[in-house]
Amino acid sequence: MNSKYYQTWEEYKAENPEITEKQEQAMAPKMQTYDEMLFSFIMFLCA
């Protein structure tokens, strides 16, 4: 989904190339979850 207000992990990584593989394993699931949660919340507000 192309949006200013939603970011996939891949997009985030592209903006933050300093992230190591080890860090990625720890970070990625958590970071992505928050984008998904906010997406769900916003959609719920207009459904």
Added chain:
Amino acid sequence: MEDLKKMEGKIIDLVEQLDEDGVIRLANQALDAGIQPLRLLELVDEGMNRVGKLYESKEYFIADLIMAGLIFKDILKLEKMTAQFERSYSERIGTILIGTVKGDIHDIGKEIFRSMAEANGFQVIDIGVDVPKELFVSKVLENKPDILGLSGVLTNTIEAMRGVVEAITVAGLRDTVRIIAGGNHLTEDVCRFIGADSYANDASSGVKRCRGWICSAGGKGVRADD
């Protein structure tokens, strides 16, 4: 004259076809050509009746009724019409007081009913949504309508409608007014439960019922034992 006659027929057709731009354009032309505002209204009413019939025959649906209601309002807003639309009270065939009962704020069915009823010559007093029974009683007392219309979509409105009918009865007003309940979920059994005189699952049949009551009462006022 002939041109005007042709225009009249076309106006009715365009309303029936829900051609909003076409209706406005031709209505303006007709008004410029000298058609009387009341006559234009009669033509639009006829077009609305045809829309109602198409709805009954299931060729048109609710979205179409909303469009028809919009066209009706568009016509009333035309410059040459606004001054004239104040039909005096004695020219209306009857008065209907309507409201959505307490616990429900839906108003679309009520609005469609209102447009159609006005197009059919009724004066309609709309007292809004989520209306408590006490307000129904005081408004009926104040306005003395021929018909009281109760609107509701949610299932909890059955009890609220019954409450209104009871309150009207307790206030000694039951014999002065016909009561019609409107809502998709209503049935004959539910109508009996509520204590209304009739019910309608849609605006079109509701307006028809109201017309029937008025006409059987000789055109002026309605008695409950008609």
Added chain:
Amino acid sequence: MTDMLALSQERTQLFHDLIDGKIPKKVPISGSFAHEFAIQYAGKDLTEAQWDTDGLEPIFEKTCQDFYSDLLPVSAFRLPSFYKILGSRNFVMGSSGFIQHPEVEGLALEDYDAFIASPFDCIVERVLPKLYSKLDTDSTQKSMVMAKAFKAYTDEMGNLGRIYGNLIQKFGYGFVNFYSGFCEAPFDIISDQLRGFKNISIDVRRVPDKVEAAAEAATPLMIKMGTPPNPSPYNATFIPLHMAPYLRGKDFERLYWPSFKKTVEGLKANGMRSFLFVENDWMRYIDYLAELPEGTIMLFEYGDPKLVKEKLGKKHIISGFYPVSLLKTGTKQQCIDKAKELIDVLAPGGGYYFGFDKVIITLDSANVENTKAVLDYVAENANY
């Protein structure tokens, strides 16, 4: 505890068999009561109890105790806290404490192009400030409001999730969730909170190209919205259908159906079956419903049960048709007879579970004794 676990497993099996196209041991039952009903049934005040989600567990328990169901029968869909924080114009508490939604216009006519270009951006930037007055302000205020509202929302959902888990365990309900995901038909998402019923009815006549493009643009959004983090073949995504019965067939065919069908197919591709609340009467569209992916769950409000069984019964899972209004106005015997009548038509050959034609939303929507009697009757008598 072990008894309840065994009961849960038994009930889960009923629904697994139903979903797998086998004939369950008996007709499964899914009662549906809104949290507002549960609050009133427990003798609590609707204007107060919705603010304390912790306190909802003992309240929901009373409904669970008295009304038979094989799946969790009560759930809360909308709660007031985050709506109030946001200054909601579209979800408003009525005088009785019941949350409803007045006609609103979240999407102006001139916003169509922005929505078509990027629906999510348009929703965040243009729609939400129109629907929520506290978001119609400067960006600093807006971010504070969103932070509070999001916290309130996640608190409520977290509490509810915990409560549902406890109730399922306590009462031995099946481990199947037909509300595991939620989304709408693309045409409906544009209609309900965005354009509004009246506006969309007119848009269909005035700007049908834009409506079509908007529905198409909204489709991937709906598929994403309806896909939960852990898809399961035995759970479902809830889709309440709205506008179709109010449209002409031609408009339905062009503007409603294609994007809706794509949505259901997209959900299936993501591992989720759809659970459709087929509100109002879809009988003139029944052949369309037959095109949807196999095993779609359809709960009907109005229509012809015989026709539905004939045309859809082999491919899809059917429920509904039982009129809540009869529970209100009928005698106990009439209510039971109606259940028997529907089961006789819909149950043979499987692919059916018992459910009312709509959620029972308030205490006065149905006679409690009749409701109990019907659910008990079906639980004790309805076999295949």
